[in-house]
Amino acid sequence: MSATPQEPLIVAIDGPSGVGKTTASRLVASALHLPHIDTGAMYRAIALAAMRAGVALDDEPKLDALASAATIDFTPGDRPRVLLDGEDVTNFIRTPEMSMAASHVSAVPAVRRVLVRLQQAMGRRKGGVLEGRDIGTKVFPETPHKFFLTARPEVRAQRRYRELLAKGTATDLQQVLAETIQRDTQDSTRADSPLSFDDSYTVIDTSDRSIEEVVDAIAGHVSGRSGSGSAGLP
Numbered sequence: 001m002s003a004t005p006q007e008p009l010i011v012a013i014d015g016p017s018g019v020g021k022t023t024a025s026r027l028v029a030s031a032l033h034l035p036h037i038d039t040g041a042m043y044r045a046i047a048l049a050a051m052r053a054g055v056a057l058d059d060e061p062k063l064d065a066l067a068s069a070a071t072i073d074f075t076p077g078d079r080p081r082v083l084l085d086g087e088d089v090t091n092f093i094r095t096p097e098m099s100m101a102a103s104h105v106s107a108v109p110a111v112r113r114v115l116v117r118l119q120q121a122m123g124r125r126k127g128g129v130l131e132g133r134d135i136g137t138k139v140f141p142e143t144p145h146k147f148f149l150t151a152r153p154e155v156r157a158q159r160r161y162r163e164l165l166a167k168g169t170a171t172d173l174q175q176v177l178a179e180t181i182q183r184d185t186q187d188s189t190r191a192d193s194p195l196s197f198d199d200s201y202t203v204i205d206t207s208d209r210s211i212e213e214v215v216d217a218i219a220g221h222v223s224g225r226s227g228s229g230s231a232g233l234p
């Protein structure tokens with residue numbers, strides 16, 4: 001797993017919402033001493049910028065201009081923050097409304113073009129654990145370290161529901177499940193870079209696995225040992 005400066009180590013972690021990608025990616029990044037790049041947060045930041053500017057979520061020319069002009073950064077550390085033009089927008093981009101808005105802007109090819117370029121530049125700088133929907137198919141298709149996380153929809157909705165409750169957001173489990181399924185359908189059926197994987201990926205079902213098992217399996221696979229927990233990969 002040694003990486004030269006010319007060949008930074010890239011770990012791609014793709015999958016639908018609620019599979020535990022963000023927590024797993026953060027812990028894998030910390031275990032491998034790599035930056036964590038949450039590409040979903042980047043689509044969310046552009047969706048927020050569009051909503052604030054009153055730009056329709058399917059207005060491609062305006063979204064292109066807005067995404068091209070925006071700067072998006074992540075602060076390092078245990079509690080990473082997302083900065084949009086220098087402003088900490090972490091708390092604004094995690095609402096159910098912003099999830100749906102991000103799913104809409106992520107279907108716009110011009111937005112994807114701008115953000116994929118930015119993600120590639122970030123990854124090439126120091127390597128990274130990148131989480132998203134198209135990391136192993138479009139952003140870094142050449143990396144040998146590709147993981148696709150899955151989980152049953154009910155389990156994913158339950159996790160999102162608990163996250164929202166923990167943040168004090170009033171919500172309803174059936175509504176979260178319906179939105180989870182709607183967002184999956186949108187993300188998997190859009191024309192540009194739909195959520196998908198191929199046999200270059202290692203698929204991990206997280207439904208009945210602890211986060212530690214998932215992280216151990218991924219970090220172990222990347223570093224050439226098999227995970228020590230029951231999530232040891234096939």
Ligand code: DC
Nearest residue numbers: 039040041043102103106132133134
């Ligand atoms: O991972 P997330 O829920 O924060 O992502 C928000 C939306 O962004 C999601 O509905 C799909 C989109 N997305 C994408 O299209 N490509 C990525 N690499 C990451 C996210």
